[in-house]
Amino acid sequence: MRSTADVIVIGGGIHGCSTALHLALRGLRSLVVEKDYAGRHASGVNAGGVRQLARHLAEVPLSVASMELWERIGDLLDDDCGFESHGQVLVAESEAELDQFRARVAQLRLQGYTHEELIDRAELKRLIPAVSDACPGGVVSRRDGAADPFRTTQAFRRKAIALGATVLEGVRVTGLERRAGMWRVSSSAGAFEAPVIVNAAGAWAARIAASLGEPVPLEVMALMLMITDRVPRFIAPVVILRGRKLSFKQLANGTVLIGGGHQGRPDRDANTTEIDWHKLAESARTVWELFPAMRGARIVRAWAGIEARMPDDIPVIGPSATAEGVYHQFGFCGHGFQLAPGLGALMAELIATGRTNLPIAPFSIARFAPAKGANATPDSTPDLMRTTPGGQA
Amino acid sequence: MLRRLLEEGQRVRLTIDGKPVTACVGDSVAAAMLSCGLRYCRTTPISGEKRAPYCMMGVCFECLVTIDGINNRQGCLIEVREGMRIDTQLGRRTVE
Amino acid sequence: MSAGANPYDVAIVGAGPAGLGAAAITAGAGLTTLLLDENPTPGGQIYRAVTTTPLKERSILGGDYWAGAALVAEAQASGAEIVGGATVWSLDASRELAASWAGTSRFIKARRVILATGALERPFPIPGWTLPGVMTAGALQTLLKSSGLVPDGRLVLAGTGPLLWLFAAQLLRAGARIEALLDTTPWANYLRALPHVPAFAISRYAAQGLALRREVARQVEVVSGVTRLRAEGQGGLASVAFAARSGERRLMADVLALHQGVVPNVNLAMAAGIAHRWQPAQLCWVPVLDAAGNTSIDGIAIAGDGTGIGGALAAEAQGRLAGLAAVAAVAPERLARVPDRQLLAQALARAERGRALLDQLFAPPRWSRLPEGDTIVCRCEEVTAGQLLEAVGIGAMGPNQAKAFLRCGMGPCQGRLCGLTVTELISKARGVAPAEVGYFRLRPPVKPITLAELAAMAHTQRAVAAVVRE
Numbered sequence A: 001m002r003s004t005a006d007v008i009v010i011g012g013g014i015h016g017c018s019t020a021l022h023l024a025l026r027g028l029r030s031l032v033v034e035k036d037y038a039g040r041h042a043s044g045v046n047a048g049g050v051r052q053l054a055r056h057l058a059e060v061p062l063s064v065a066s067m068e069l070w071e072r073i074g075d076l077l078d079d080d081c082g083f084e085s086h087g088q089v090l091v092a093e094s095e096a097e098l099d100q101f102r103a104r105v106a107q108l109r110l111q112g113y114t115h116e117e118l119i120d121r122a123e124l125k126r127l128i129p130a131v132s133d134a135c136p137g138g139v140v141s142r143r144d145g146a147a148d149p150f151r152t153t154q155a156f157r158r159k160a161i162a163l164g165a166t167v168l169e170g171v172r173v174t175g176l177e178r179r180a181g182m183w184r185v186s187s188s189a190g191a192f193e194a195p196v197i198v199n200a201a202g203a204w205a206a207r208i209a210a211s212l213g214e215p216v217p218l219e220v221m222a223l224m225l226m227i228t229d230r231v232p233r234f235i236a237p238v239v240i241l242r243g244r245k246l247s248f249k250q251l252a253n254g255t256v257l258i259g260g261g262h263q264g265r266p267d268r269d270a271n272t273t274e275i276d277w278h279k280l281a282e283s284a285r286t287v288w289e290l291f292p293a294m295r296g297a298r299i300v301r302a303w304a305g306i307e308a309r310m311p312d313d314i315p316v317i318g319p320s321a322t323a324e325g326v327y328h329q330f331g332f333c334g335h336g337f338q339l340a341p342g343l344g345a346l347m348a349e350l351i352a353t354g355r356t357n358l359p360i361a362p363f364s365i366a367r368f369a370p371a372k373g374a375n376a377t378p379d380s381t382p383d384l385m386r387t388t389p390g391g392q393a
Numbered sequence B: 001m002l003r004r005l006l007e008e009g010q011r012v013r014l015t016i017d018g019k020p021v022t023a024c025v026g027d028s029v030a031a032a033m034l035s036c037g038l039r040y041c042r043t044t045p046i047s048g049e050k051r052a053p054y055c056m057m058g059v060c061f062e063c064l065v066t067i068d069g070i071n072n073r074q075g076c077l078i079e080v081r082e083g084m085r086i087d088t089q090l091g092r093r094t095v096e
Numbered sequence C: 001m002s003a004g005a006n007p008y009d010v011a012i013v014g015a016g017p018a019g020l021g022a023a024a025i026t027a028g029a030g031l032t033t034l035l036l037d038e039n040p041t042p043g044g045q046i047y048r049a050v051t052t053t054p055l056k057e058r059s060i061l062g063g064d065y066w067a068g069a070a071l072v073a074e075a076q077a078s079g080a081e082i083v084g085g086a087t088v089w090s091l092d093a094s095r096e097l098a099a100s101w102a103g104t105s106r107f108i109k110a111r112r113v114i115l116a117t118g119a120l121e122r123p124f125p126i127p128g129w130t131l132p133g134v135m136t137a138g139a140l141q142t143l144l145k146s147s148g149l150v151p152d153g154r155l156v157l158a159g160t161g162p163l164l165w166l167f168a169a170q171l172l173r174a175g176a177r178i179e180a181l182l183d184t185t186p187w188a189n190y191l192r193a194l195p196h197v198p199a200f201a202i203s204r205y206a207a208q209g210l211a212l213r214r215e216v217a218r219q220v221e222v223v224s225g226v227t228r229l230r231a232e233g234q235g236g237l238a239s240v241a242f243a244a245r246s247g248e249r250r251l252m253a254d255v256l257a258l259h260q261g262v263v264p265n266v267n268l269a270m271a272a273g274i275a276h277r278w279q280p281a282q283l284c285w286v287p288v289l290d291a292a293g294n295t296s297i298d299g300i301a302i303a304g305d306g307t308g309i310g311g312a313l314a315a316e317a318q319g320r321l322a323g324l325a326a327v328a329a330v331a332p333e334r335l336a337r338v339p340d341r342q343l344l345a346q347a348l349a350r351a352e353r354g355r356a357l358l359d360q361l362f363a364p365p366r367w368s369r370l371p372e373g374d375t376i377v378c379r380c381e382e383v384t385a386g387q388l389l390e391a392v393g394i395g396a397m398g399p400n401q402a403k404a405f406l407r408c409g410m411g412p413c414q415g416r417l418c419g420l421t422v423t424e425l426i427s428k429a430r431g432v433a434p435a436e437v438g439y440f441r442l443r444p445p446v447k448p449i450t451l452a453e454l455a456a457m458a459h460t461q462r463a464v465a466a467v468v469r470e
């Protein structure tokens, strides 16, 4: 099989699908190649937080741009993606923490960003009546919210297809080769050719990068979440903490999703993860202290999604430093869901016009270029052929 | 709906939705409720439909009831005790 | 009771015939053995409440039931620590279990784990199966065994399989009245079973099964070849409708007991990450086992109906064999103290004889496995067959996507009552084999736990031994 597209996108997560959609909106035909199914990994199983709040400063411009798209996601995708905007609140657990937050909000203001707002104890209680009285205040980002991750990823996939993209699922990329100004992508379903490729392969992206001669220190993580049975509506905004690991939200159906960054044990080659209950017990303990009302709620399910993390906790975005016609879009460190709509648009702009107005220099893959003589990281084996035994039935 | 073959078993006293009733030692909560003539033990959180114990072996979760103030317990896996308070569950339970 | 010897040599989950047999061997050989079961008393499903049942009249439940008393006594005397009311809600590849009993959860480590979590009754998704008054036949049997309770009012039994006839006979002996037994075994099954008759004829099932049938048919109207079964009523069962050779019929009923065989209870094993495969003859998932009975995870074995349906005697023999393997792995010097492997293997072969015929003869019909339209598939989240097919239409290629679209299988039962139906419906809609469609990705906790209980583990984790003694 041999097929030609304008762009081959490796990875059918929300980023790959979003880029495919925005390429289609610009009249470029893309082929998305996904080894499992769209949304099978981080994109479909994440916490669904749509958050500008408490982002790394470098990410703020991208996040704010993406938020514009979230606010008209229904028009963009013909599906509201379950997006609801009840704000996100960073709760301070102590006065000292509140002081740090105050400084951060002031810093953002200086740069012209007003989405974060410092709130006192009274406003915190008004927004989240169930929060423990011990908390002195926090920061709110009122336009933030949450959406249904799997549904959102599927909506991007469906709309991209409707506009002319092709999405191949269950097909694994096994090799990349540059020939006469074209990329030849071999896969478990044959070879494809295109002048441009986008590496949106999530936790597997380092292998693609390594095969292009630019190894990156990507850590595979298995972010854990757990969810309760339905309880009556008692909290509208999403709650996050800074000191202890917690993010906490009640979904429209009444279930409460508890996460915050504790990691299970990933097995990237087997596509599986294992839950670490010792750590989830810590999360439960934090919720138990912060929301006494939740103590009798029942945990019905826990899971972990395989995600990529970079050492500086921000993603890799932009053109390859070594290979022509290659663009990277991976390494979202557990907070890439909100960025996807905007970043897809940015990538399409970059590919179609060669430039973007948003500041992406901090995300360049060149920041990991090895100093001369340094050892390669374990992930630098350009071993795309590694087979996946597949998960259990 | 159910009748007891032997009446000589040792009895315990409980309440179901506040009403005093008796059951036999060794009964599960779900068995006690059915033996007292209850037709259902909860309504569902989604449509509000009535549900009754279905499997009696802990797999279907239809027997969820409130026992001594704790919600969502599997009545078919828990034995009755003297003085137990059992309540049927209507729709979404409240956060206590 | 505490988890006294944690870490244990052997932890066994499920105190049915398989788990009891395994514990008798490992504890008998002097290995520290913990046997956990979420039921209050040991026995599993077949020997349910055998130590506590109020039914002293032995003929009601029959000799096969009372045989369990000796097995329970053997396990109790072996020195195994047997904990009732204990739910194992997590197991991982390092053989760490999380279990809840007496309101507290704790982590338990073991050098070998034997899963003996048995079987559950196959989903029977017909219109009206969620109405109060509709239960499984096994549920009625449990009420009889544990509490000496029998249905009072108009009782109808429906379905297929050897256990259905056993339940009917036990209820009749207990003095219950059965309005009708609606046999859904398809005619074609009799033909398909023919080749297996010779092996069956010399098995213990043959004589027993025929005798039960005769016993029931003497006292109850048996309607054969039943299809289009529906439970009807508003807020509770009022009548049972069905089609038979004589045409459409409707019976007034207070209780409808459904049963179409049992299938392995795979939730804990799958959540632990053990590989499973589709078993076409029994239309269910079974763990992938090597010749020695090991699962895909080192040190975790599965015995009994959890490996595929074999019945109580096969389960007990498998349990003993798994116990033997654990002794061989942990303390080979003690092998002299355990029974001969050869004898156990022979017992297992004897017990498995005749199974092939039962599988063919009692394969449940398609119509009662593949519901349509408004019939509920997922009882917890109230998802219908029609909704599921719609989801397949917009791209749900497997159960996990269906779950993400519809919450189907996401309720507290975690797919136990819908998983097989979902796999088979998607398989039919897509025209691909169930093996290709796959199953829900199951995850711990396999049973819900309260946030408070989990939160308390953050402290007890390093001090499991210090857990309060009851």
Ligand SMILES: Cc1cc2nc3c(=O)[nH]c(=O)nc-3n(C[C@H](O)[C@H](O)[C@H](O)COP(=O)(O)OP(=O)(O)OC[C@H]3O[C@@H](n4cnc5c(N)ncnc54)[C@H](O)[C@@H]3O)c2cc1C
Residues within 6 Å of the ligand: B057, B058, C013, C014, C015, C016, C017, C018, C019, C036, C037, C038, C039, C043, C044, C045, C046, C047, C064, C086, C087, C088, C089, C116, C117, C118, C119, C120, C121, C137, C138, C139, C141, C163, C166, C262, C265, C268, C303, C304, C305, C306, C310, C311, C312, C315, C316, C446
């Ligand atoms: C409702 C029902 C009634 C039956 N009646 C009969 C009958 O009358 N006669 C007959 O010949 N066969 C009967 N069978 C079939 C028979 O039960 C099996 O063939 C046999 O019991 C298999 O033995 P086992 O040890 O594998 O499983 P089981 O006897 O099922 O024992 C497994 C045990 O594991 C426990 N368990 C499961 N998961 C967990 C967990 N996570 N934590 C803690 N404990 C757990 C269960 O509560 C159960 O007690 C019946 C089956 C069912 C489902």
Ligand code: FES
Residues within 6 Å of the ligand: B030, B052, B053, B054, B055, B056, B057, B058, B059, B060, B061, B062, B063, B064, B074, B075, B076, B077
């Ligand atoms: S009746 Fe099915 S879980 Fe209790």
